[in-house]
Amino acid sequence: MGSSNNIQYLRIIVLSFFLFIFLLPEAVHASKKCYIVYLGAHSHGPRPTSFDMEAATSSHYDLLSSVLGSHEKAEKAMIYSYNKHINGFAAMLEEEEATQIAKKQNVVSVFLSKERKPQTTRSWEFLGLRRNAKNTAWQKGRYGENTIIANIDTGVWPEHKSFQDRGYGPIPSKWRGGNVCQLDRVRGSGKNLCNRKLIGARFFSKNFEATNGMVKSEERTARDLQGHGTHTLSTAGGDFVPGAHVFAVGNGTAKGGSPKARLVAYKVCWSRTDVNSCHEGDIIDAVDQAIYDGVDIINLSVGGRRGVTSNDIFTDGVALAAFHAMSNNVLCVASAGNDGPYPGTVANGAPWIFTIGASTIDRDFTSTLTFSDGTKILGGSLSVKLPPDEAFDFILATDGKLANATIEDAQFCKPGTLDKAKVKGKVVHCLKEDNIKSVAESLEANYAGALGMSLENQKKQGKTVNDEAHMVSTVTHYHSPPKPKHDATPNPPKGSILPNEWQNPNYDVLLATAPPSPSLKVMMSPAKTVIGTKPAPVMASYSSRGPNKIQPSILKPDVIAPGVNILAAYSLGTSPSTLLQDTRRFEFNVLQGTSMSSPHVSGIAGLLKTLHPTWSPAAIKSAIMTTATTRDNTNKPIQDAFDNDLANSFDYGSGHVQPDLAIEPGLVYDLHLNDYLNFLCASGYNQQLISSLNFNRTFICKGSHRLNDLNYPSITLPHLGLDPVTVSRTLTNVGPPGTYNVTAKLDGSKVAVVPNSLTFTKLYEKKTFKVIVQASSVLRRYKYQFGELVWSDGKHRVRSPITIRRR
Ligand SMILES: *[C@@H]1O[C@H](CO)[C@@H](O)[C@H](O)[C@H]1NC(C)=O
Ligand SMILES: *[C@@H]1O[C@H](CO)[C@@H](O)[C@H](O)[C@H]1NC(C)=O
Ligand SMILES: *[C@@H]1O[C@H](CO)[C@@H](O)[C@H](O)[C@H]1NC(C)=O
Ligand SMILES: *[C@@H]1O[C@H](CO)[C@@H](O)[C@H](O)[C@H]1NC(C)=O
Ligand SMILES: *[C@@H]1O[C@H](CO)[C@@H](O)[C@H](O)[C@H]1NC(C)=O
DSSP states (O other), X not given: OOOOTTOOOOEEEEEEOXXXXXXXXXXXXXXXXXXXXXXXXXXXXXXXXXXXXXXXXXXXHHHHHHHHSSHHHHHHHEEEEEOXXXXXXXXXXXXXXXXXXXXXXXXXXXXXXXXXXXXXXXXXXXXXXXXXXXXXXXXXXXXXXXXXXXXXXXXXXXXXXXXXXXXXOSOOTTOOSTTOBOOOSTTTTTSOSOOSSXXXXXXXXXXXXXXXXXXXXXXXXXXXXXXXXXXXHHHHXXXXXXEEEETTEEEEEEOOSSTTOEEXXXXXXXXXXXXXXXXXXXXXXXXXXXXXXXXXXXXXXXXXXXXXXXXXXXXXXXXXXXXXXXXXXXXXXXXXXXXTTSTTOOOOOOTTXXXXXXXXXXXXXXXXXXXXXXXXXXXXXXXXXXXXXXXXXXXXXXXXXXXXXXXXHHTTTOTTOBOHHHHTTSEEXXXXXXXXXXXXXXXXXXXXXXXXXXXXXXXXXXXXXXXXXXXXXXXXXXXXXXXXXXXXOOOOOTTOOOOOTTOOTTHHHHHTTSOBOTTOEEEEOOOEEEESOSSOOOBOTTSOOOSOSSXXXXXXXXXEEEOSSEEEEOOTTSOTTOOTTOOOOXXXXXXXXXXXXXXXXXXXXXXXXXXXXXXXXXXXHHHHHHTOBSBOXXXXXOBBTTTSSBOOHHHHTTOBOOHHHHTSOSEEOOOOHHHHHHHHHHTTOOHHHHHHTSTTSOOOOOTTOOGGGSOOSSXXXXXXXXXXXXXXXXXXXXXXXXXXXXXXXXXXXXEEEESSEEEEOSTTXXXXXXXXXXXXXXXXXXXXXXXXXXXXXXXXXXXXXXXXXXX
């Protein structure tokens, strides 16, 4: 391991919340709710002393007491005092009390703490990273050596091999988190469960507990009992672990994007049988702590149902926390969400967040269903272990349902819908309900005695085949199976249409009206691993899409990264399905979603930060964005698994990440705190609110700043008239001296760049250019058009997508 004298340690916080769907918790306090009182940045600046922090907390109590009437009441109501970087507190309040606090001087905003839903072996090779290969981003980035990655998620399974510390030097001196390791010692036989790899672990449960009741005392630790946090943390920074597999597939060496990084777990997501959530009050404290502890990049997996996040940064706890991270030089990486393929679903639209969508890699776990009528369906599977030459009776779930179950529920094989007498010993066909998790379907199939399951995507799930650790042998696919013959077929029900192509969610309803016959049989081939599949990447159909509803002038997502069938470390504290009825325990698991893509980008950002310790979060983000590709491994434009059509910038942003190019981007579009503050001015926020975000607490909005001019690595003009519009950008040279020429194209419109050539003579030299866009009068109104702007010196290619819409 090389000397680390000159390394400024990378600070990476990984904030990840599950993007699955969970149940809503019931409030414990009927009328009091958890509110966040936000006061902006602290006047004590970025390096608070303990005296500063105590003074800040005391002022929070004073403010709260002044409304509640006494210090005792304030003590009782206070949940957290955010006293390090984020200024504010969380307290249990009546609505009326919250309203009164909002009127106090210096209070920027008061809002309800929102509930967030918690939403690899092969993927790194696919991104071009090989362990011993020379000149890869891994080698050049020293495997992210001594960077600090913090995961704000469901905690960590500390004994996992991905987190062993053999060969690691002392903990980087910039780590300010001390040796706080809030993990139970019971399972670790009394020894400290943190080490030189997993350098810290904390839990944040006060907001969850105030809302949902206490967590069991033995569970009040940072131990991961849900698997998600262990998986994501190891994807970002897990060490090399050979022999990783789930069932028999995916054999290989598991590792993270920055495999030599130091890791910290901040647990903010909690689960119980009826509740599973992460609360903003806990998240904000975890981010405040992580910034203080000395991390540099935040992986913010903010999901939640649509409508949970706020359009207003001052009432969105996660956007605010991310803002403070950015202003302390910490990059926030976050998932786009799993609400695709519908337009306008992308989450985390703020420009200071790095927003990541999901795509496939070139590895499939496959199995073929062969039906007795000759039909073959190729699907995905981790789990087929039926004898390959034996044919089993095939039954549609709707034919095998209990009399009391509805067809709507039975088609998804929901709990309590299948009839043992009909399904036992057969292969049952179910529709996939959730975009991400469908192990519950196989639990019901297993319960009813089925030996296998054919799991079909709904239309919106397109051709993205998710492989999971199912309870019975399962093949996931996107084809309607052949229809079992029904004796005495009655007339089709009124209004029904016959199934066409590969999907018709109503076909079960149609078939269910007739009595089943056991005449159709099916064979399942053993699951096998196929590497080098083409085309890849393909957009995952569930990856949330632009346009960015929160901030239309910022293209989101920013990039895509592997998020389908990602194999990584898992917690032994839960089953691969996370269902209580499932008693299996796996060291590794295959998971799905944009939650899996964002740690890939955190890992890459870790490499960049090790290599370029002085770069700002925006420079790292720009490097990853401008070197992303819009082509797949057949050199054709990336496709969308939803409709097999070509994907566009609303699906993949700048494109699919290419770490080997990102480490040497040539030029970057840089941004700092003042640029974002000017952007907020141009967004119409008043100067006083904006000043609250600034360390110095006064910021003058100048009228000259426009939204278009934020120095973002993509260009988006959603309200073009017919007059030409000028956009300004500034490039910073981070490569050798050279001359870059520009090419720009935009369907159906004129685009000119002035000047069209830029010569850089030294490192960090800045040059400004203008892009003039004029929509053609024949362009259809309100329809988005896509194009690109590319600067090249013959070696580097610095690409920005252009997206316009005529109003
Ligand atoms: C993976 O490894 C397991 C056990 O080591 C072995 O049984 C299996 O055949 C391997 N699978 C593949 C696809 O190589
Ligand atoms: C139907 O009845 C069975 C008991 O016969 C029960 O276990 C199951 O939960 C019921 N299903 C539904 C959907 O109500
Ligand atoms: C990063 O955030 C994503 C969601 O945005 C999450 O899924 C992932 O787990 C996080 N990464 C890490 C390393 O925690
Ligand atoms: C605060 O003000 C000082 C002096 O005016 C200036 O040097 C410094 O850069 C400012 N800090 C920030 C974060 O704006
Ligand atoms: C840039 O354009 C100039 C003038 O046309 C040309 O001489 C030069 O070779 C170009 N450079 C690159 C890298 O394409």
